[in-house]
Amino acid sequence: MPRERLYLFDTTLRDGAQTNGVDFTLADKLAIAELLDDLGVDYVEAGYPGANPIDTSFFSERRELRGKLTAFGMTRRPGRSASNDPGLVALLEAQADAICFVAKSWDYHVRVALETTEEENLASIRDSVRAAKAKGREVLLDCEHFFDGYKAKPAYALACAQAAYEEGARWVVLCDTNGGALPHEVERIVGEVCKNIPGSHVGIHAHNDTEQAVANSFAAVRAGARQIQGTLNGLGERCGNANLTSIIPTLKLKAEYSDQFDIGVTDEKLHGLTRVSHALDEILNRAPDRHAPYVGESAFATKAGIHASAIVKEPATYEHVAPELVGNRRKLLISDQSGRSNVLAELERIGLAVDRSDHRVMRLLDEVKEREAIGYAYEAADASFELLARRMLGQVPHYFDVEKFDVNVEQRLNAKGERVSVSQAVVKLRVGDEDLISVAEGNGPVNALDVALRKDLGKYQKFITGLELTDYRVRILNGGTQAVTRVLIESADETGEHWTTIGVSSNIIDASFQALMDSIVYKLVKSGAPA
Numbered sequence: 001m002p003r004e005r006l007y008l009f010d011t012t013l014r015d016g017a018q019t020n021g022v023d024f025t026l027a028d029k030l031a032i033a034e035l036l037d038d039l040g041v042d043y044v045e046a047g048y049p050g051a052n053p054i055d056t057s058f059f060s061e062r063r064e065l066r067g068k069l070t071a072f073g074m075t076r077r078p079g080r081s082a083s084n085d086p087g088l089v090a091l092l093e094a095q096a097d098a099i100c101f102v103a104k105s106w107d108y109h110v111r112v113a114l115e116t117t118e119e120e121n122l123a124s125i126r127d128s129v130r131a132a133k134a135k136g137r138e139v140l141l142d143c144e145h146f147f148d149g150y151k152a153k154p155a156y157a158l159a160c161a162q163a164a165y166e167e168g169a170r171w172v173v174l175c176d177t178n179g180g181a182l183p184h185e186v187e188r189i190v191g192e193v194c195k196n197i198p199g200s201h202v203g204i205h206a207h208n209d210t211e212q213a214v215a216n217s218f219a220a221v222r223a224g225a226r227q228i229q230g231t232l233n234g235l236g237e238r239c240g241n242a243n244l245t246s247i248i249p250t251l252k253l254k255a256e257y258s259d260q261f262d263i264g265v266t267d268e269k270l271h272g273l274t275r276v277s278h279a280l281d282e283i284l285n286r287a288p289d290r291h292a293p294y295v296g297e298s299a300f301a302t303k304a305g306i307h308a309s310a311i312v313k314e315p316a317t318y319e320h321v322a323p324e325l326v327g328n329r330r331k332l333l334i335s336d337q338s339g340r341s342n343v344l345a346e347l348e349r350i351g352l353a354v355d356r357s358d359h360r361v362m363r364l365l366d367e368v369k370e371r372e373a374i375g376y377a378y379e380a381a382d383a384s385f386e387l388l389a390r391r392m393l394g395q396v397p398h399y400f401d402v403e404k405f406d407v408n409v410e411q412r413l414n415a416k417g418e419r420v421s422v423s424q425a426v427v428k429l430r431v432g433d434e435d436l437i438s439v440a441e442g443n444g445p446v447n448a449l450d451v452a453l454r455k456d457l458g459k460y461q462k463f464i465t466g467l468e469l470t471d472y473r474v475r476i477l478n479g480g481t482q483a484v485t486r487v488l489i490e491s492a493d494e495t496g497e498h499w500t501t502i503g504v505s506s507n508i509i510d511a512s513f514q515a516l517m518d519s520i521v522y523k524l525v526k527s528g529a530p531a
């Protein structure tokens with residue numbers, strides 16, 4: 001039997017951006033849109049043009065995606081024509097493939113929140129869908145509070161959905177906006193809707209307030225819906241949205257769904273899911289949820305005892321799916337077996353040929369474990385791991401020594417009487433027989449240190465001219481009695497390669513210094529600089 005197509009609609013950048021403490025920059029949004037698009041979601045809802053400057057500028061130019069870039073906004077305001085509603089006009093001008101309107105579908109909200117009539121709300125839905133279609137956009141309608149609305153007045157909730165569908169909306173999306181619906185209710189109500197609107201045009205948008213957003217999404221699919229809306233890592237206000245990071249592997253790996261449906265995420269992209277999940281956490285500067293299904297560090301971890309030895313013999317005995325399928329790894333806390341295999345796999349990936357029985361593999365593993373115990377995270381710092389491995393194998397030349405450095409922050413009044421902070425760094429380096437002293441100012445102590453370090457590397461200077469720091473992230477880890485600072489630095493060079501290095505210390509300058517040094521040394525190794 002041919003499989004049916006099921007569509008994934010990601011709203012990490014719109015609904016997910018409502019999360020407390022989440023503030024995406026334009027660069028963040030572009031990076032995340034690319035991650036999502038590469039993963040293979042069908043729709044990337046990137047924001048609400050007109051609502052804030054970042055979203056407006058996101059949609060002010062054409063962004064090339066494989067999936068459909070979607071702009072979110074409201075249907076026309078009651079009592080106005082579509083062409084006379086500035087919000088709607090701005091939305092129609094947005095450079096997007098699709099427009100997702102949100103409209104009320106609960107009569108109570110129409111009366112109380114919108115202060116208009118049921119008829120006028122229906123007319124607003126029709127006019128808005130028609131206007132967007134006329135602009136050549138694919139149209140979706142998010143029916144806000146659909147399930148509560150349906151429970152209160154089924155005919156009206158349905159009429160809202162039908163108005164959009166009859167006017168030519170590609171999708172009518174049933175939203176559990178306050179996240180209070182239960183799976184059996186969702187299944188029943190979506191089933192009712194699908195008697196009136198073909199399921200191939202019905203979507204589900206579930207919030208997680210009873211921790212059932214994923215279950216509600218699957219309940220809707222069982223009842224006929226063919227689009228799931230959600231976010232990476234379940235990001236979203238309050239308790240979050242339906243978690244696509246859990247939904248995608250379930251659709252791909254559970255026969256009930258994989259036999260029946262095709263989605264845009266390939267098996268190969270599924271292997272990158274853990275990386276994608278962690279990449280979002282990195283952008284948000286959050287620690288990944290260790291216990292996240294499929295992608296969490298503990299998702300395939302087994303503690304000492306009979307389980308672990310059984311897993312070594314036959315992984316399927318205790319795992320519901322193979323961790324590699326989602327890019328995760330098995331973790332046996334009892335033995336070094338898996339750690340050793342992981343290290344060997346990493347070495348192979350980097351292109352370092354080492355014999356399985358080489359004792360240095362175990363030494364490297366011990367070193368990684370020791371360092372991770374005090375706060376290093378090599379999964380997020382590929383270049384620092386590679387340096388650690390190469391050092392263990394004696395493959396990192398001794399380029400230079402930093403004899404000492406001094407960083408100084410001074411706050412004072414400038415000539416205009418304004419209070420300013422000035423950072424200055426002095427670095428004393430020894431390169432071969434040469435002593436080099438560099439002094440630099442920066443907009444902060446780490447920047448000053450970075451500029452001073454890279455100002456004059458003597459005979460190595462020519463190898464690092466293309467080196468650029470592209471991101472700097474600090475996280476305070478609460479390990480034991482003392483807070484520890486972890487710094488991750490992302491660098492890039494003239495070839496377009498990006499790499500991340502790490503430093504950990506109780507002192508933020510020391511942690512930054514380690515990460516800066518690793519970045520420079522990595523660049524020298526990569527450029528083939530001679531010893």
Ligand SMILES: [Zn+2]
Nearest residue numbers: 015177205207
């Ligand atoms: Zn929502």
